[in-house]
Amino acid sequence: MIDVMYFAWLRERIGAPKEEIETSADTVAELVEELKARSEAHALAFSDMSAVRVAVDQELTEMDAPLANVREVAFFPPMTGG
């Protein structure tokens, strides 16, 4: 089981800040494909991947990052700090 977290408009579109997912995905990109199949809201949230960033165990990474032994994956739009 991994915790999948959503922030900003991804959280709003999916309608939840977090879900526990049972997955056999090897990479973030594979996990995204599984998530898109869960609901129309998920499919819409992940329809434009150029607008989505990912962190794995709280480290910013890329969509091809492996998921072995990972506990937490977070999806969010480009950050707007400062």
Add this chain to the structure above:
Amino acid sequence: MTVRVQSEPFDMGAEVEAFSATSKGAGAVVTFSGLVRDEEGTLDTMEIEHYPGMTEKALEEIRTQAMDRWSLTGAMIIHRHGPMRPGEQIMMVATASRHRSDAFAAAEFLMDYLKSRAPFWKKEFGRDGESWVAAKDEDEKALGRW
């Protein structure tokens, strides 16, 4: 504390005084604070969401990079989250060094990285409804100069 993430406002004057007092050997202190713009009166509230846990780690990492890269006697970051009104302070950085050039460069570096590598997202509530603030291409490009 050199990195703080909090919802409550901070007193910039008191923060800078305390920071300067603990920055031994400094001859220069550079400070920057970011405010909520009122967008010509159309903005009612800005709400900042963040990623508890990752935020603190990301800020600490950015600060460590600045300390490694320039000759600093100290660096600090405070960043708020939650709802804020126009004119309120969102965040501040302070850097200290023996001579001013390191403190100036490090403060700019911290700001450039905070903009697009710290997990904060701004949402505006105003006369025209609500909307997420979009990241700017130039903020991403600004990282290229470091």
